[in-house]
Amino acid sequence: MxxxxxxxxxxxxxxxxxxxxxxxxxxxxxxxxxxxxxxxxxxxxxxxxxxxxxxxxxxxxxxxxxxxxKPHEPLPEELAQPQTEQVGLAHQQVAQCIRPFIDELADKYRQPLIMAELEGQTQQQIADALSLSLSGAKSRVQRGRQQLKRKLTACCDFEVGQDGVLDYQPKQKGCQC
Structure with missing residues (x-):
């Protein structure tokens, strides 16, 4: 060599x-x-x-x-993480905004999504309560999330951070957000 x-x-x-x-x-x-x-x-x-x-x-x-x-520079102080109270308030506001959109979903997606996201049930509990297979429950929750996401992003712009949604703004005046 x-x-x-x-x-x-x-x-x-x-x-x-x-x-x-x-x-x-x-x-x-x-x-x-x-x-x-x-x-x-x-x-x-x-x-x-x-x-x-x-x-x-x-x-x-x-x-x-x-x-x-690679040079590493510290982040400026003005980019500090938002206060927990601000994040909690944004979560509450978004939760109020989301409910009408969830209510617009077909029942077969609405019910599993409410059980998973609002009631905090596991997907196995959802499957048992709705007499579905586990994969069926997972599928319905996932499809419900996708439909909800489409509805929300069509209406609002969201600012998402490490802790989830930080802020949102309606895209149009007539939106429910």
Missing amino acids: LEQWQQLKHKLRGYVAHYVDDEDLVDDILQEVYLKAHTQLHQLKAKGSLSAWLYRIAHNTIMDHYRRT
Whole structure:
């Protein structure tokens, strides 16, 4: 491999230099490529693909370098998480908004959705109460959610965060939101 490395070293250096501006860093990455190739040579399936294999190692090593050195800046204070009270208020407002949309769903989707989302029942409990198979109950809850989502997104714009819905705005004046 040493002989082939010597033949490809100049081309690999040019490849690395294309992505990295610092000459010392280019040499460091090239050395790391050689070490990785040398220690993992047993994984090379066909000797004829050594060149492509070395370029793949070089590419991955460059990407690893940029992942390690990616600058991390702290988030500004004005992006702090909303207060729990604000989130709770938004949840209550959205819950009041959602009920009329749920009531518009066909009964076979409305009832399982109410049981799952508003009453907090498990899907097995829903299946038992409605004499459905578990997969049937799951399917109806999921389809009810999809239909509800379509109705809501047609009417309102939602701001969603890590804790769920943070805020919403009606798209039209006549919307029920």
